[in-house]
Amino acid sequence: MTEAHRAPAFLADAWRIARKDLLIEFRTRSAFLAAAVFSVLAVVIFRFTWDPTAIPAVDLAPGVLWVIFTFSGLLGLNRSFGLELAERAYDGLLASQVSREAIFAGKVLANLVFVAAVQLLALPAVALFFDLPVGPAWWAVVAIVLLASLGLSAVGTLFAAIASNTRLAELLLPMMTLPFFVPLVIPAAQASAIVMRGQPLEDGLAWLKVLLAFDLVFVSACIVVFPFTIEE
């Protein structure tokens, strides 16, 4: 049985690392504020460049939503390993008995909470600016968003770890990450468009299955690959 399989210690270690990252973000608020400002500004820009007579709001809004989620998430990912490397605190973490897999899981969890917090702000902003009817169907949108965020956070965390060891981390991260975001964003955008149009969630079930499959593949693959990204 490998260290990664000792479930209670693994989960406790992952939670400890996530809590530490979130506490640092809560104290500094630098990445969250940047992502929040970006999200609101993007919604405003999309709103004022939108011609309602050409495209109905329900057709445009899902695209706007996912463009915002994708790029605002990147702002937090860079910080995820930046705070470890600033004073080489990462060395202390790697020298401890915490497994590499638990470090990864903790970072993904912290990034997931960060992305979810930004999305909680962006969702009502999009609904407000595009005058979308808010009803029970939005819970389905929230569920789709969270499902996609898991995959985005896993892929983003892995590439943030790789990019953090380079001098061009902030440039490399989007270049490496965005191609891998595509298989997650397409089914998520399609499924959320179906729900926002007022169609039943069952109509988007095929897209949800694709999204779930990519989540499973990306999360599993990233956990396996992450320990190899640490070695210098």
Place this chain on the structure above:
Amino acid sequence: MQTPHGTGATGVASSVPIPPYPSATSGAPRPATAPRDPALEAQELVRVFGGRRAVNGISVTLAQGDCLALFGPNGAGKTTLLRLLGGLLTPNSGRTQLQGVTLPGPAATRRLVGLISHHAMLYPALTVRENVRFAAECQGVLDADGATTRALTRLRVIERADMPVRALSRGLQQRVSIARALVHGPRLVLLDEPYTGLDDVGARALTDALRDLREQGAVLVLTTHHLHEGLALATASAIMIGGRLVHTERAGAGDLDVRGYQERYRRLVQESHG
């Protein structure tokens, strides 16, 4: 071969092993802690970065209570060797064993290692206590709060426990960093230029803490440019140039002659340039 104290040969053709403890008849004093089985054993370590051998076939054997002071000019490979000895880097060839287990090893073995660097290795936004407690928890210390308080008291920073690390001076940050590294009672402590940025109080607190650890049987490996501090604690010393140990000595702690050592160090560095 050189004398006294079982001094190793010099030369850059191959790395010089750390000599064994001098026998009772050699007249050299034995260290306070008698050596037992090797606690740390590295064999023929090689690490290559971009075609350059940063560490080139180094073997080190240290027993409980040993302190190896490692000297050398910048770029000699001291930090790389330290990281190899702690299992933080994987060697291209060779291996390091800590208490018989090949590093990096399982969690229980990694827990035996403490790492101190000239980098603070702290999170500036967290308080002093939060930083040290986080390290204790990551090392599986059961009474993390108690161990944190004891470590901060020992390093004389307990009165700043609730201050954010970013508000501290560099010297105080370094003391907190040392508390972080020692909070779980490691058996192998790797110190990379630990005296950098420390004031007199901090340097004394560090030396006292390291002396206590050594007397309790921990193995210390220390890299520094400060020969005085390094030799005061050392039971063995080595000069590293170009990825190799070109000179090694073993003696009782504090028995190595600093002035003679300075001369030897200067000569070896000059020879390596010439």
